[in-house]
Amino acid sequence: MSTAEATKPILEFRNINTHYGAVHILKDVNLAIYPGELVCLLGGNASGKSTTLKTLLGMVTPTSGEVVLDGEVVNDKPTSYRVERGVTMVPENRRLFKRLSVLENLQLGAYLRNDKDGIANDLERIYTMFPRVKERMHQKSGTLSGGEQQMVAMGRALMASPRVLLMDEPSMGLAPALVQTNFELIQQIHEEGIAIFMVEQNANMALSIADRGWVLQTGKVVLDDSADSLLANPDLRKSYLGEA
């Protein structure tokens, strides 16, 4: 990843520690996401994956360490500040605003943007990307099928015109056939130059498309390597890929 490393990271964790009450969740975590790359964070249950995302987005404040966005320490900046600067999340299980229409969901994605023309353009772009979404724009998003909901969730995130997309378990709750389509979708978005930070349990699938990856275990980064070496790593194969 020499090209990526040459530039400055968009989003960075420097020795991050977080606590829920007295419980120590993230322990001295260091991460860096560079423009245009596709990286993934692997980890089992309760390893701190979701907390990592929430800390990146500012919904959880770290107890020590620095969250750095474009070289600026943003520890005490609200979520809206980071979203405005191109950090957007696709939440776990899609979590659309079910009783609002597809269009309203998309509009909410662009909530912090003021450029009307840019929003209209992006809406068109999403409609060309997902013609199905356009067909259903006035329908309640909760009435869509799982695959369609996934498209809307992606569209909603793209409406914020992100530079980094944080994806929380994109394959969760999807039929196996859809998981494959979904990963193709992620790659497609990635090819448009948007950096993707993906949190996944489906290590095999995630690593097959990612450039780099980290493995988180009880709040500590235990492995930090290129996707290929991680796939080859016997420890990882043992614990995540279910091989003896």
Added chain:
Amino acid sequence: MSDITADVAMTELADGLSEATEVVKGAFEIDRSKAVRFGGLLALALVFISLVGMPVGMDGRQILYWINPDVYVNHPDGQGLSLGYVALFLWPLLLGWAVGSEVVLEGMAATKRGAHDLVTGLVVGVIGGLGVSVLTMLLAWDREINPENGVPAYGMRDPLVNWNEDLYILLTFNRGWTFALWAWPLLAGLLAMFGAGLRLMSDPIRKAIVAALLAIVAVSIFQFLVDDLLGGLGETIADPGRLSNFFGDDPDAGRPNVDSVFDGLLDFVYAKTGGLRLQGVIFVGVVAAGLSLLGSYVTRGRVKAARQAYLDRPVAERTTSSAIGMVVIALALIILPFFTGKIVNELLANVGIFLLLALGLNIVVGLAGILDLGYVAFFAVGGYTTAVLTSAGRGESWPSWVPLFVTDDGEAVVGGWIIALVLVMIFAALTGLLIGAPVIRMRGDYLAIVTLGFGEIIRLLFLSDWLKGYFGGAQGITNIEGADFGFLGTVTGVNPRSVFYLVLFFSAIAIYVSWRLERSRLGRAWMAIREDESVAEAMGINTVNMKLMAFVVGAVLASFSGAIFSAKVGSIFPTSFLILVSIIILVVVIVGGMGNIMGVIAGSLVLIGVLGGPKQPGLLQEFSEYKLLIYGALLIWMMLKRPEGLVPNARRSRELHQEEFLQDAWLKGEVDTGDDEGEEGDAVATEVAPA
């Protein structure tokens, strides 16, 4: 030869007989457990209603008269059917109808209707009627006649307040309990059979019968309204000059004593002592049934088609036509008080005050999803602030720099109320922030409970001795001046028509604001918070600020209502602001349909206008004692059967019956085939909407 013909005849006869026995047998093939269940329910309902005192309480109101002097002798004047009996007779009809309901599953034929439906109805009614028989038996058994004065005493009177002679006379039709013993099962059985029989009729006939029955009851119990409206209209037609007096201080004062042109009609329909005459019953019934039949045969689905055509039109066009509709309604509302008398105007003013409150709460609960149970606090702040600024009778402790918009002669200052209103707005917004800031970080149930507490705290502050010098404690603030708008007139409680106009003005503003908000970026942010607060936050929405804003907007609308209330009633006390007010406003919002403006309007008309507000009488004054019972029952029924509220809105009802829709849509192949075209949402909504 003749033998053979005889044989044929015999077999035919035998066939006919067996067919007949089949039919008779079929009639008795009923779902016994269902019939017994509904019968038991009916018995319970009838006994409960009797013991709650509804029949006796409403016995004073005549629905109709017939000529049979010895049946209902317990009324001083009456030979007819009272509302009290209607409260009982209604249930066999309803349950008789309900027992025949069935869910027709996809791919399964509906059960054939037939004699068995009637038998089921009869069984339900008889079981229910037996419940009343048992009750009358118990009453008779407990009815000990005092040998000295011949007055009956009831031992059970102590726990059961309504266990008394009135109930006994009513339930026995004043003919002794042995009569009641067989009369109730028979009567209830026949009524329930009739209810069940409605299912056997063709649609237009059934609609006509139901329309006639409803019209008779409605025309009778709304006699007052009909009288007032037709009277006023008739008088105006007879003497148009009356309108010139309209802008006077008290329009009713100059109401000339002319005869309404409708007097003849009213006298024909209504009896002098209230209720319909027999000829009136026939007249109203025939007119209603005729209109219904006319509707069924002449328009035949044209209305439905028109509705569909309306829904198929693009959203922008629809907005224009609904805007035109709104203007028409607004004009009608402006003209309406010209013809109505004081009491109806008073009712309308009350409806308006609660409508304004409900619209505010609709933003808080319906749009932003914040369950605020202490909403009355802002109503109180609005009321008290106005009182302090416009009453010479406010507490002694106010420093002189707090403005008082009253002249030295004790008259309201022109425009004073408007200035007070600005201050009211500011105070309400500040109170909203003050209460909101600590509680808004909570979610769901916790927030509801804390707001409930704050609502009470505000009331107790106004009641407290500590602030008695300011707010007068339990004595409240009296002598509140009306709102003087100079040449436009003065709004005071003496002139409910003016209150109605004031309230109409503010409601129009509130409706417009709600309508705009729903379609704005702010409204979308609120709805996003209502749907999923964490995701809304992740979208960059500042959830705390947005929720606080909803709270404050709601507070300001409630304070408007409080300011009008203050000017209207002229004196306010802490007891005007009980928790009950919060609850009733919430019920109005829920019954109307959360987040649905038209629904909220319908909800306030029905609940506040007809049943009455927490302290304000409604059109049905007989119901006022059972208002809370009816509210509660209505709320439960709505939550179970019709969570989308009174005014069905395709959008909203689809949201709430989503799972059913999804299944239906899946069965019809609508979910994954993607073969629908254009205007998706509405097309599916109407296709899938349940009847």
